[in-house]
Amino acid sequence: MIRGALLIALAALLWATTGIVAKFLFTGSELQAVTLGFLRLVVALPFFFALMRREQRALAHRSTPLPTFTRKSLMPLVALGFFQAVYQGSYLLAVDMTGAGIATLIALCLSPVLVAILAAPLLGEKPGLVTILALAAAIAGTAMLVISDMDSAGRLRLGGILVAVLAAFVYAGFTLTSRHTSTGTPVFTTAFICFFTAALILLPVVAFSGGFAGLDSLGPGQWLMVAYIGVVPTCLGYVSFFTGMKTTPATLSSIIVTLEPLFVALLAWVLLGERLGVIGITGALVLTAAVIIASKSSAGNRPDTA
Template sequence: MKTLTQGSAAVRGAILIAVAAALWATTSIAAKTLFTETQLEPIVLAFLRLCIAFPFFFLLMLAEGRKTRLPFNRGMLFGLVVLGFFQAGYQGTYLWAVDLTGAGIATLIALCLAPVLVAIAAAPLLGERPNRTTVLALIAAIIGSLMLVATDVRSPDAARVGGVLIAVLAAAVYAAFTLTSRHMSGGASVYATAFVCFMTGALVLAPIAVLSGGLGELADLDLKAWLLIGYIGIVPTCVGYVCFFRGMQSTPATTSSIIVTLEPLFAAMLAWMILGEALGWMGIAGAFVLTVSVLVASRSGREVSKSESAETVEAETT
């Protein structure tokens, strides 16, 4: 009976994470629609998204604090603020890439390339030794990325080429966020982490949004544009992250990492269905190679981590 209950909880958790991935994928679709139909700047949209999200997570953090004591010290707070700077950088570069290229290709590059960069940087920075499978998966991921952007690189449109480069920058910032979070956010509640990161990100982007002059365009936005902005801030950000956090409580880490990889594929599919963005046969093949490579590298990396942990325990007991 207990096993059956745990199994149903795991299924429910997996469904919640899949819902989160699907909601996150709609961010780029709504953003691209805004950029196409209005003069809204990507940096302003990133700022508004974080402004909508952080009060929501502040309330959740307070509610969580009434039930359990929130671990929050000065060192942890500093770490979360640092993560907030990375959050601001990622939101700005990712939405900028969506504006210049497309919803599908920007999401595929930013989210699929980030784990590859993490795996590459983990060796010199964290001492994680990649095995042969991981190395081959990383090489395949790089090949898949090149196939994915081949059309854009050959395009005479300098903006699209620049968008590809900015998407790569977004992947690098997200990778830095991931590597930093392994050391600087441990012990904080998920809602407290989200609140501090999003609030810090909003504060970082505020002066940039003001200096860019993009806030002046807000007065010209119609009701549809404001509804799309509200949707991005509430549904994929607030609701999406709550679904993810709830799902993680009963879902193994390996399973959740595989499910989350569906986000860029959802984004590419929605971009094709709603926005008419087509990757072409080479792009589709590249997206497939890139996604499979990320899954293989992710699973292989976890096996290496478990092996090193076992070796450490054995060394300490002898």
């Protein structure tokens, strides 16, 4: 279990570098956030296709029936792709409009708390008092982050904060959809279809918004940054996460993943000079505590499927 927990922590660290590298890209080029989201998926797709084929060969070797796709079974995967597409664009746009640290803290720490609350009306999982208190703590922590950001930036970057909140709701939708729809599709087959659908959705958005024009501003070093985001946090990060999940309890995994926004805040401070201040650090800790509480409460309310 220790190896699995370390792999999930490694995945969180790799994912944390996405916002940092993206901020460098946005600062040094005219690349749009939605274009970077699309390029990230395009770079990762061949890798996940290879993993999907390997997964299918392993199933065939064990004489396990391969999944058959019908319209009913594909719809949840397409829905996951839609959420992934919107999340990619909104999260990276929030990083561009505010900072990597505050965007990630809001987008990723609010999401699990929202899942715990929204699971009540959507999935019949009743929130307890602890979950409601976790939501109140998450709102308070977010408010502290906003105040800290105002102090450091000298102005209220409301647009970027609202986009980060949108990303949190979208990721919550992604989580709830994946929890609600148990199609029995193998992990990497699901990942490939999800990412492929997201790329198809983002392609016309990038084309009609003129996002491809920003590619002319990229130099060799910046193309390496794009490749890094597609390969390291996307491909290697997800493989580390899925491998670690095999031997790590779901509740523990969800708690370890909360390291990602804290990793981002630390890296943003060291590499980008983004300072949260005392109020911001307090808000980040409150948010993290809310996520841990909400994750435990949500896992406790979920029916046992073992």
